Amino acid sequence: MSKLTLAIPSKGRLMEQTTDMFGRAGLVVRKAGHARGYRGEIDGLADVDVVYMSSAEIAEALRAGSIHLGITGEDLIRESISDAETRIRFVQKLGFGFADVVVAVPECWIDVTTVADLEDIAFPFRRRHGRWPRVATKYTNMTRRFFATKGFGDYRIIESAGATEGAPAAGTAELIVDITTTGETLKANGLRILDDGVILKSQANLFASNVAAWTPALENLRGAIADQIAHSIPGSVRSK
């Protein structure tokens, strides 16, 4: 039979936590070939191919259907897949990789605490500075969707490659949309989260691609892996 492809984060904290989680679930993942390789297998599951990819690549591969299962953050899925609800199945929340995607403004904007306030300041800002307020973010799609649901459209997105939280102080943007776990980095950069500015409470998930080539046998295999992972997560129930 054809094999099931499972993608695992290839670096960083997410990789470590995923490895720990597999250990708890009794799934022993081995790298194939040399230790720095990008393929692997799971003991006792000969029909599973493990591939190591960056979290962003995993989201992209799930979208394209070139892998069956993948572990990555919900933030990346929501950002890179405009029709995530139909393309992707949320199989299991994993209880790690927590991060909130938030709208943050300079703390000195004591006149701004909600998205509605942003709307109030946008036009006067444009009159004075000749442009709409700029939002620095790498989450361009989520930012647009979120502000659209709030009815706010008078802003411009500046795509940020990194160190987004420094943009307001550097004068390259007025506010940001970024991920935060403890809020410390935002605070250190003189930023504050808007009262209604939490766009997504994200965590790592086991995702399945609905557009990958599934067979009944592969679906059974998915069920078995999902169950085993679910049992390793205290108090959890499979999402779907």
Added chain:
Amino acid sequence: MAAVSTRSLEELEAQARVLLSVFTNADYETVAPAIIQPADVFLDVVGESLRARTYVFTDPDGAELCLRPDLTVPTCRLHLARYADPGTPARYCYNGAAFRFQPQAADARHPREFRQAGIERFGDRAREEAEAETIAIVIKAIESAGLKDWSIRLGDLGLFSSVLDVAGLSPRWKKRLDDAFLKPLSFREALKTFAVSARSASASVPDALLSSLRRDDRAASEAAVAAYLDEKSIELIGTRALADITAHLIGIAEDREEKPLDAAAVDLIKRYVGVSGPATKAGAIIDKLLNGLGRGSGTALEAYDRRLALLANSGIDLDRVTFSAEFGRTLAYYTGLVFEVHLKAHGPESPIAAGGRYDGLMRAAGAGIDVPAVGAAIHTERLWDAVRGGAQ
């Protein structure tokens, strides 16, 4: 649907020639604006919401460009390049490709690349005449292409302003509601909030600071805000200056003084937003809502009636025209009349043609002043599809 075969391309081209001949016979000059446009103008005019549907890219020099999502803004830019006085009267028509990302995946009725055939009329001060003529020309073009089974939906953003006038609102209230009207998602919420107080008391600023601020003494007000930031050890960062923050706080302070919106006004606004039905009846319904106070020369209601009469004169069957007060609220750049031409078979999401008045667009495109502007565009693949469907 981009033309999939040589034959369909030829048929589309033939149809375009029919449409353009109707336009040129009405004295519209054929132009071909550039396909690649500076992204800035579009994004400033239409905001980030259409940007999400615009193909934006960076050229090797780092300039942010886009594939035009419509031909209206490019035609404005062409007009500006041609005339030192942007108010110079001119009529243009075009047939060309426009490009939009389709979030729910492209299909035959929602292609990512489609051809618009349209007209734009700038600098014409006979407002209702220009509007009625625009609609009549579009209908004539569609009929010439072979489609008879159309209906028209009208909206009028000017009417809402006059409803607010009659409701006796202060200029401050009027402005806030006028802005909110364009955002249907937050409008109901805003109306609810405004009925309690001028704002949702969201500012995290102490009352003492707010009540110490004075519009007529900016310097002292700024000093008070600066002292407050200092006391809280909040550093002033970013491009938004102390003056910006203080000016907004003064506005918040003034909002607090403003009386909440009275119940009668809220009721009137809600009832206006609910008006929807035959265009010939809507005028009388709104007139009654306004107790006759919206009548008189130069009012939006008078313009509405006049426009309808002109439409009837130009041979449009008014039984095929409906009005909806809600319609037009989500289209960022329209300022008065909005209209769509529909086919029963296609449903409300797929109009054959759409247009309206956008007096502010030329300013946004760099004119420095508002210029009277009315226009419309026909979705030519949808029209072609409908005509072929009708012929089978």
